[in-house]
Amino acid sequence: xxxxxxxxxxxxxxxxxxxxxxxxxxxxxxxxxxxxxxxxxxxxxxxxxxxxxxxxxxxxxxxxxxxxxxxxxxxxxxxxxxxxxxxxxxxxxxxxxxxxxxxxxxxxxxxxxxxxxxxxxxxxxxxxxxxxxxxxxxxxxxxxxxxxxxxxxxxxxxxxxxxxxxxxxxxxxxxxxxxxxxxxxxxxxxxxxxxxxxxxxxxxxxxxxxxxxxxxxxxxxxxxxxxxxxxxxxxxxxxxxxxxxxxxxxxxxxxxxxxxxxxxxxxxxxxxxxxxxxxxxxxxxxxxxxxxxxxxxxxxxxxxxxxxxxxxxxxxxxxxxxxxxxxxxxxxxxxxxxxxxxxxxxxxxxxxxxxxxxxxxxxxxxxxxxxxxx
Amino acid sequence: xxxxxxxxxxxxxxxxxxxxxxxxxxxxxxxxxxxxxxxxxxxxxxxxxxxxxxxxxxxxxxxxxxxxxxxxxxxxxxxxxxxxxxxxxxxxxxxxxxxxxxxxxxxxxxxxxxxxxxxxxxxxxxxxxxxxxxxxxxxxxxxxxxxxxxxxxxxxxxxxxxxxxxxxxxxxxxxxxxxxxxxxxxxxxxxxxxxxxxxxxxxxxxxxxxxxxxxxxxxxxxxxxxxxxxxxxxxxxxxxxxxxxxxxxxxxxxxxxxxxxxxxxxxxxxxxxxxxxxxxxxxxxxxxxxxxxxxxxxxxxxxxxxxxxxxxxxxxxxxxxxxxxxxxxxxxxxxxxxxxxxxxxxxxxxxxxxxxxxxxxxxxxxxxxxxxxx
Numbered sequence: 089x090x091x092x093x094x095x096x097x098x099x100x101x102x103x104x105x106x107x108x109x110x111x112x113x114x115x116x117x118x119x120x121x122x123x124x125x126x127x128x129x130x131x132x133x134x135x136x137x138x139x140x141x142x143x144x145x146x147x148x149x150x151x152x153x154x155x156x157x158x159x160x161x162x163x164x165x166x167x168x169x170x171x172x173x174x175x176x177x178x179x180x181x182x183x184x185x186x187x188x189x190x191x192x193x194x195x196x197x198x199x200x201x202x203x204x205x206x207x208x209x210x211x212x213x214x215x216x217x218x219x220x221x222x223x224x225x226x227x228x229x230x231x232x233x234x235x236x237x238x239x240x241x242x243x244x245x246x247x248x249x250x251x252x253x254x255x256x257x258x259x260x261x262x263x264x265x266x267x268x269x270x271x272x273x274x275x276x277x278x279x280x281x282x283x284x285x286x287x288x289x290x291x292x293x294x295x296x297x298x299x300x301x302x303x304x305x306x307x308x309x310x311x312x313x314x315x316x317x318x319x320x321x322x323x324x325x326x327x328x329x330x331x332x333x334x335x336x337x338x339x340x341x342x343x344x345x346x347x348x349x350x351x352x353x354x355x356x357x358x359x360x361x362x363x364x365x366x367x368x369x370x371x372x373x374x375x376x377x378x379x380x381x382x383x384x385x386x387x388x389x390x391x392x393x394x395x396x397x398x399x400x401x402x403x404x405x406x407x408x409x410x411x412x413x414x415x416x417x418x419x420x421x422x423x424x425x426x427x428x429x430x431x432x433x434x435x436x437x438x439x440x441x442x443x444x445x446x447x448x449x450x451x452x453x454x455x456x457x458x459x460x461x462x
Numbered sequence: 463x464x465x466x467x468x469x470x471x472x473x474x475x476x477x478x479x480x481x482x483x484x485x486x487x488x489x490x491x492x493x494x495x496x497x498x499x500x501x502x503x504x505x506x507x508x509x510x511x512x513x514x515x516x517x518x519x520x521x522x523x524x525x526x527x528x529x530x531x532x533x534x535x536x537x538x539x540x541x542x543x544x545x546x547x548x549x550x551x552x553x554x555x556x557x558x559x560x561x562x563x564x565x566x567x568x569x570x571x572x573x574x575x576x577x578x579x580x581x582x583x584x585x586x587x588x589x590x591x592x593x594x595x596x597x598x599x600x601x602x603x604x605x606x607x608x609x610x611x612x613x614x615x616x617x618x619x620x621x622x623x624x625x626x627x628x629x630x631x632x633x634x635x636x637x638x639x640x641x642x643x644x645x646x647x648x649x650x651x652x653x654x655x656x657x658x659x660x661x662x663x664x665x666x667x668x669x670x671x672x673x674x675x676x677x678x679x680x681x682x683x684x685x686x687x688x689x690x691x692x693x694x695x696x697x698x699x700x701x702x703x704x705x706x707x708x709x710x711x712x713x714x715x716x717x718x719x720x721x722x723x724x725x726x727x728x729x730x731x732x733x734x735x736x737x738x739x740x741x742x743x744x745x746x747x748x749x750x751x752x753x754x755x756x757x758x759x760x761x762x763x764x765x766x767x768x769x770x771x772x773x774x775x776x777x778x779x780x781x782x783x784x785x786x787x788x789x790x791x792x793x794x795x796x797x798x799x800x801x802x803x804x805x806x807x808x809x810x811x812x813x814x815x816x817x818x819x820x821x822x823x824x825x826x827x828x829x830x831x832x833x834x835x836x
Contacts, residue, residue, distance in 0.1 A: 126785075126789045126791060127782070127785060127786075128786060128791050128793040130791065130792055130793070131792040131793065131796070132793070133773075133793065133796065133797075135773070155785070155788065155789060156760070156781075156785045156788075160760070160761065160781075163761060164761065164763060164779065164781050164782075165763070170779070170781070170782055170785075171782065172777050172778055172782070367792075386530070386534070387534065387537060387538065389538060389539070399507075399509070403546050404546055405538065405544070407530075407534075407538050407544070408501070408538075408544055408545065408546070411500075411501065411529070411530045411544075412501075412502060414529065414530075415500050415529060417500060417502050417504065418504055418505040418741075418792055418795055418796070419502040419504070419505065419506070419507065421792055422505070422507065422792070422796070423507075
């Protein structure tokens with residue numbers, strides 16, 4: 089059986105559509121991966137996540153190592169068995185969250201020492217330990233352990249951090265390969281760093297390509313630099329990575345971010361936005377985001393999308409969703425999460441079709457006209 | 463089309479099994495009605511409520527009159543349309559909640575004046591207004607507006623309160639009948655009061671029967687008197703009500719309460735216990751309730767019920783449910799609510815079968831042996 093293959097079906101400008109094949113299933117690209125931080129896509133049953141069209145979900149190493157713990161997940165048969173999701177799971181390395189969520193962290197060449205934000209317990213993450221945790225979880229796509237600095241740090245800091253991440257990428261590769269049985273049925277992705285600096289991005293891409301990975305992420309974006317700066321990097325960064333490998337833009341993004349990034353050659357995305365927004369009353373629609381808590385929806389009898397295949401989008405009025413969110417009812421979070429994830433999957437599906445039919449730029453123009461009022 | 467009919471299929475001792483037929487669907491009895499307080503069975507999609515076997519749900523007049531408001535629900539096409547549930551809905555009268563939840567209430571012959579626990583706004587509930595609200599909601603089974611005193615009040619207070627409730631029952635009947643179009647497709651239930659006093663219960667039953675209702679509730683129980691005292695009342699109270707009408711025990715109860723009440727001739731129940739407990743980590747099982755937050759479940763790979771038709775009971779380990787509840791994940795509330803409601807429906811189904819086969823006492827003995835360790 090194929091461990092990992094990536095097949096390009098069509099291109100349109102820099103945009104690509106294709107398919108990743110792995111043992112646990114196929115992933116149509118460009119793909120959006122719902123985020124299942126703590127072994128659950130919040131407010132969704134796994135069959136619901138599949139029903140709205142997700143081929144793959146993301147799990148967070150940092151959260152899972154702290155609770156319930158990687159060794160415990162392994163004893164319970166791995167993450168797929170634990171959470172009742174049998175399709176591919178990509179796990180991040182913990183590198184990003186350890187820097188943004190943990191306390192009293194100490195960064196050295198070896199790795200990062202930190203205290204849990206849950207109970208203050210002391211932990212260490214290194215490239216080797218990150219690979220071990222992702223193996224214990226039974227991840228299908230494993231991410232290299234890296235450091236992700238803020239994009240506005242001085243160039244010498246960005247450069248030093250990128251070089252550290254590249255040394256860690258090599259140690260990740262070696263650590264991953266030592267887990268032979270797991271390595272024989274999963275994939276390892278490298279992560280390009282270098283913030284907003286084209287030369288550093290090129291150097292990072294070269295170092296990663298020299299090591300060799302199944303796929304390549306563009307890291308260090310969506311950290312507050314803004315869409316224009318992000319698109320600026322995406323105008324050159326993806327092209328530095330191997331054509332025949334999937335390119336994953338980590339932590340992105342808003343629907344218009346996804347469209348612009350697909351136009352620039354990105355194949356995979358993950359983001360908490362559709363799930364987190366759903367819990368906060370925000371719904372994504374083809375005419376832009378709306379907040380259902382707004383009083384103007386109190387007697388709006390229209391559903392979010394009467395033409396949708398998704399029951400949450402089609403069978404409940406905005407007035408009802410308004411009521412549920414005003415009343416802090418769990419069903420409000422459930423329905424809007426489902427709607428938003430369904431919207432994201434529909435957007436990816438439309439982009440895959442548009443690329444196949446070579447009219448992505450028309451689709452993107454029309455999308456932006458409706459969504460952004462451009 | 464039949465407005466309301468109740469057909470008895472079998473009896474076993476005092477226990478009965480049968481079927482209520484209404485325009486929106488049939489209700490197999492003995493029936494358990496999941497509680498949908500604020501136009502949602504908390505943490506459940508309506509199709510999920512139906513899938514676990516519920517024929518009817520309960521809505522709360524007090525909550526709905528305050529938010530989103532009865533007139534608003536009517537403008538939005540009624541409660542069924544609003545919440546996307548097309549089967550029967552029973553609504554309570556608001557009488558119980560107004561006494562337990564509202565602030566600064568003032569009880570007079572006319573009704574109850576009170577302030578909303580949500581925003582302090584001033585409201586008045588009378589038998590006539592309660593009937594109007596339940597009509598605006600589009601309720602299938604309307605409950606009389608009554609007063610429910612604590613069972614430990616002095617006898618003269620209990621008697622005066624029961625007599626007030628009987629005068630209100632007549633005003634409820636008249637108010638309901640004035641809503642001709644709604645009355646032609648819905649049913650009205652009277653509520654017996656009298657706390658733990660057999661004479662008052664008999665007097666109440668007689669007054670209600672003289673007025674005439676489609677069904678009769680045993681009210682004023684499950685208010686802290688304990689199971690033994692409740693069963694004491696149920697040893698005589700249901701028999702005072704017409705044989706050919708359904709008997710509804712309001713706000714009950716624990717699984718062993720349901721079994722004992724069915725043995726004593728009750729046909730319908732509602733209770734927040736399965737839903738509320740589910741959100742708090744408590745699961746009902748044939749061997750008694752357990753709390754999934756308990757550390758002993760952290761690595762328990764068994765599901766709650768491997769033989770269940772319900773995916774929530776069958777496809778997730780106790781270890782996973784433990785993790786979700788420790789992590790305060792919404793999915794934890796979703797899965798345990800579904801499991802608990804499914805358990806309650808399975809219990810009712812088993813009792814209906816046992817009555818049909820005339821072995822309810824054997825079933826009840828076996829149930830109590832496993833569930834209570836009796």
